[in-house]
Amino acid sequence: MTDDIASLSFEDALTELERIVKSLEGGQFRLEEAITSYERGAALRAHCENKLREAEARVQAIVQKADGSLDAKNLD
Numbered sequence: 696m697t698d699d700i701a702s703l704s705f706e707d708a709l710t711e712l713e714r715i716v717k718s719l720e721g722g723q724f725r726l727e728e729a730i731t732s733y734e735r736g737a738a739l740r741a742h743c744e745n746k747l748r749e750a751e752a753r754v755q756a757i758v759q760k761a762d763g764s765l766d767a768k769n770l771d
Contacts, residue, residue: 700738705746712739 700708715736718724724732758766 700735700742703739703742705743705750708739708742708746712736712743715739 703711715732719729719732719736
């Protein structure tokens with residue numbers, strides 16, 4: 696179930712997570728479906744958090760030089 700999540704973009708994962716949350720809030724699932732959806736939602740949330748951390752690290756790696764130009768630090 697989570698293998699396909701790893702290939703999702705942040706935006707696609709967030710869209711699916713929002714759909715799951717709305718469905719759960721609306722009580723549209725039977726109990727077993729709700730549990731399965733909740734588990735997938737938790738995996739999607741974790742995936743989104745990881746994507747955000749990666750993006751934040753990339754943004755923080757961009758530094759401004761004294762002349763005002765931008766440069767990227769090596770993340771290693």
